[in-house]
Amino acid sequence: MIELDGSLGEGGGQMLRTSLTLSAITGRPFRMKNIRARRAKPGLQRQHLMAVQALAAVCGAEVTPVDVGVGELEFRPGAIRAGDYAFDIGTAGSTTLVVQALMPALLHADGPSSVRVTGGTHNPTAPPAHYLDRAFGRVLRQMGATFEMELERFGFYPRGGGELVLNIVPCRRLQPIELLQRGPRIHAYAEAFVAGLAPTVGRRELDILCTEFHLGDTNCRQCGLPADQGPGNTVLLTFEHAYVTEIFSAIGERGVTAETVARRVAEEASRYQASEGAAGAHLAGQLLVPFALAGGGTFSMSHLSQHTLTNAEVIQQFLPVKVHFTRGAHRTVCAVET
Template identity: 55%
Template sequence: MIELDGATGEGGGQVLRTALTLSMITGQPFRIANIRANRPKPGLMRQHLVAVQAAAEISNADIGSAAVGAQSLQFIPGKIIGGAYRFAIGTAGSCTLVLQTLLPALLYADAPSVVSISGGTHNSMAPPAHFLQRAYGRVMAEMGATLEIELKRYGFYPAGGGEIEAKVSPCKRLQPLELMSRGERVSGYAESFIAGVPADVAKRELAGVKAAMGWDDAQLMIRGLPHDQGPGNALLITLENQHVTEVFCAFGEKMVTSEIVAKKAITQVRQYIASGAAVGEHLADQIMLPFALAGSGRFTTDRVSQHALTNAEVIARFLPVSIAFENQGLFSSCVIETK
């Protein structure tokens, strides 16, 4: 039984999600205390409970009496079973974080799987669905994984109501990968998604991107969505490079101007471009686990967050790997090796 302290490092839900994924794959049970101890509302929120229940269902695990608000949990996994699964968060809690808990594990299932998750697809506390499709999905494909992620319906905070479906084929072994440089830029574009929000909001956001990036109108797109999928607004900037694709986002909120939303997204993009690193802060955090499962890998990133350091610590509890970060000036490198 691996004993984990949820207050470690940044003390959020990542400790739990990473533990669930690796427990399923390695067959090692774990017990966690102080779940999300450093958050304003500690314990399992609805999306975390669904992640636990979903992991338990696909791996025939024993989870005892897990409930919303619980600050401790024991997880004893069984065999990972492929098949058709459907999970509902019931709030605007993140579909993408639940899905990312399950995807690596389903690569080790005995048969292909189709997973549908309903809830929030675009909110400020999690990667949006497009990030999974374009950035995370591309890295996983490069490593030999066959997965297809489809956004069926958008779900913004606070209403939720979105849906993501993923099709996953078993993968005997992920291939090691090195992402030390991003390569030449192939394309760059910005999209403003609006549902039940005036078109002027999108126009002003994209005008901000145009002025900052010097892009032409063909690279700026308004994505109007049905009103019943809102109200909601998300600004996404996608940079497709030779070796990696990155997605940066900012979200419209009440009392926040379109210009500020644009500035938030542009600030992230400029930091990434200036660093010269292959991957951004959030993608670095997400690919560490599959790199560790492959046994080795290297990448450069514009920033090593406390979130990433915490993630690395949990990964090393389940897998015989060492994860080392080294500052290289404007960026940092991460090297993952089998012990």
């Protein structure tokens, strides 16, 4: 039984999701106390509870009784089973974080699987659905994974109701890769999605990003959504490089101007551009699990976060790998070794 303290390091939900994923894959049970202890609302929230329930369903795990607010659990996995799964978070909790926890596990299933998760697809504190396919998904495909992802319906806070669908086939073993350089930028574009709000909201966001990054009209895309998927708004900036894709995003908020929302995206993208890392800080933290499952590989990142350091510590509890970070002036290099 692996014993984990959820208050260590970054102290958020990623510790739990990584533990669930790797427990299912390795068959090693774990107990975690102080779940999300460093968050304003500690313990399990709806999206974390759904991650527990989803991984338990996929691998037939035995789990101690859990509910919203619970701060400790024990998880004893069984064999990972392929199937057609559907999970409803019941709130605007992040569908992307649930799907991201399921993806590595289902790569180890005994056949193809499909998963439909209902909830929030674009949340202030989680990667948007587009990120999962374009950024994280691109690297996973380079490592040998085969899957398709479809955003069937947007879900904004607080209503939720979005639907993200994953179809995935098993992969005997992910292949180690080296991702040290971005390569030349091939394409850049901005998208503003608006549902149940004035179309001018998206236009104002795009004006900021298109001017800041010299994108041109054809690369500034305003996307109107059905009103029943809102009210809500998100703006995305995608950089496609030769070897990696990065996405920067922000969510519209009541009382916050469209220009302020767009400038948040611009500031994050500018920090990435000023660095020499292949992956941005958020993507770097998510790449650790597939690189560890591949048994090796190296990648560079724009910034080494506490989130990434904590995730590395958890991974090393489950897998026979060592994760090393070498900080440089303009990037940090991560090396995973067996």
